[in-house]
Amino acid sequence: MLGEMELRSAGQSLEVGTPRQQAVLAALVVDARRPVAIETLINRVWDHTPPADPRAVLYSHLSRIRRLLTQAATLADGTAVRIERRHAGYVLDVDPDLADLHRFRRLAGQGSDRWLGDDARAAALAEALLLWRGSPLAGLPGEWAAQVRDSWHQRRLDAVVQWAQIELRLGRPTAVINTLPDLAAEYPLVEPFEALLMRALHATGRGAEALDRYAAVRQRLADKLGTDPGPELRALHQAVLHGELPTPSRDSVTAVRTVTPPTPQPHPAVSTSAVAQYGPGPAPAPADGDELPTMSGLPTMSGRVNAVATGTPPRRVRLRLPLRRTMLAALVVVVLPAAIGSVHTFQRDKCNGSPSISPSIERAQVLFSTAQKFDQDGRPKDAQATIVDAVRLYDELINLNPDQNAPPLAPAVIQALGRAGVDFSVSEAILRTWLVNPLYTPYPAISQMLLLRGWQLEAPVYLDVIVSNYEHTPGITSPRNVADVRVDVLKAAVLEGSNTRYGTQAKDFEHLLKP
Incomplete structure (x- = not known):
């Protein structure tokens, strides 16, 4: 899924079908082993313009996908991956790690685990980044596919930044220099890539090239966005000029500054499997008994700015605090x-x-x-x-x-x-x-x-x-x-x-x- 949709079995690539059929399969793979409601599948595949009888068309796509999965199992002499109908929706019963998207999430989660050593984290992140073959769900139409693409592009950016930070901490700037230029060209407005490249170049005695990269990104930001580099990149530029680069702290987080804020995907999370140990039962009632954040610099989300008018008053906010205080x-x-x-x-x-x-x-x-x-x-x-x-x-x-x-x-x-x-x-x-x-x-x-x-x-x-x-x-x-x-x-x-x-x-x- 990290590229064009592709199904491989026993080393062979199988024809996945039309873009709509691919979208149905993608909508199930994203929630592998979790039920996806029929209405959710219809919304993910057709957005706001479903066909006249969307359920009948959906069943047709599911039938063809089942045959495709049976064909894949025959090639591998294995058991076919099943699409099961449950009361909560359809479930694709497949090991999530067989999908590159979920495997990337698991590996990226290992790369973020501060309890692992830097070598293990760097290796996990490098393996995760090698899974990418292009834009996620490339060629699939619709709003949902676009949201998945945006979210996973953001995850990729964060993984690259984490990997490069760890490589620099390990004293391996050459690896960063060999890898980041291509990614920086693919994401020309991501400032942390340029900052990490500047650090790597400076570490290998190529300070002049680091300054050239800063000049190039400053011009690019001015041309594309009409803005200057952010304060972090400007400070790094001054440090390179004076030869006084600070050593990055362990687990420092660099915010990825891009043109538009990312759109979250339907179920983002670090992949760690769990089996509930507690039996089913009703949720108990909630038990009864920060510094105020500043409002500057918060990320903005696209959407309406108009006030929402409601015909009914909302629930009251009950203050159960001791009034004597x-x-x-x-x-x-x-x-x-x-x-x-x-x-x-x-x-x-x-x-x-x-x-x-x-x-x-x-x-x-x-x-x-x-x-x-x-x-x-x-x-x-x-x-x-x-x-x-x-x-x-x-x-x-x-x-x-x-x-x-x-x-x-x-x-x-x-x-x-x-x-x-x-x-x-x-x-x-x-x-x-x-x-x-x-x-x-x-x-x-x-x-x-x-x-x-x-x-x-x-x-x-x-x-x-x-x-x-x-x-x-x-x-x-x-x-x-x-x-x-x-x-x-x-x-x-x-x-x-x-x-x-x-x-x-x-x-x-x-x-x-x-x-």
Whole structure:
């Protein structure tokens, strides 16, 4: 899938069929071993213009794909990969590692694992990058295929940056010089590629070439975007001029600065399999009982800027905080009257047309900030009660208009997760894009449940691993709403993520929590 769709068996390439048939197969492979609803398949394949009888056409494509999979099994003298119909949708029962897209995700996850040595991480990332044969799902039409392409291009960029950073740390700048120029030509507006190339050239005594690259990228950015290089690249240029390059720290994260923000794919996560240890059952009710992030420099998401009008008032934000406390009393005076009214999204400033932050977003930020203050003051019950209110308001806002309301709140959600002991192995820039898209990713729903439960983990567990473990649990549908999150499965996902990260064999989720 990392190129044109191709099916290979016993060394032979098989004809995959028309672009629509390829899209049906791709829509199943992306969610290998997870059920995909019929409506989801139709939307992924035909967007907003399905045929007159989309289910009949879909069944026809599925029938041809089954025959193709049988042919592939015959060539390999093996058992055919099955497409099963379940109550939640269709499932392609195939080992995800047989698809280059999933194999890339697994290897990239190993490359991000800070508990592995640099040599092992560099090798995993190099193997992952060799899987690319072109643009993902090349030639497939439609909005969903475009979203998958954008997301996986972003993942590739992050993997390249991580690989090059590790190679430089290992004292192997020649490998970077031999590899990055072609990729920099393919992605001419990705500044970290140029920064890493400049570092590698300087390390091999080719400082003049490093300065030439800076001059070229500065001209390119001016011509294409009408802008200057970012502060990081400018600082590196000055350091090269003075011969005073700082040594990059271990696990430093370089944000990939591109023309447009990436579009997340349907199920992004670091690949770590898990099997739930807990039996099925209803999710228990959430338990009751950050510094305020600045708004400058947040990534913008494409979408509508118009206010969303609703005919019915939203749920009230219930403040269950002790009113006898002076700080809380002041907070209630400010927050409660506005919380009773309608929840608004971004609105245009009447004077200059620029977007301004609505009172509802500010209320959510105040709640997240107050929870952090309570946490710092040693008041965990007050902190948790405030987090519950903040998360519920965050849920309302992203349900109304995720494109406009979620980006300003994502940093506060990340800080709150960090205080709960939830870490992440991808760059914060990528994590933010996943937290603002409840339609395409389960990250908002699972993050909300983690915060609502009030868990405080003794040792950090990666959020992207938790999500992957949850989604790969047999018979589980990827949640898009906090009400759909199974707490028993979530506990198992956290437990498996902890055991994988620390090499332990804990069997009791409660042992992971702080006393």
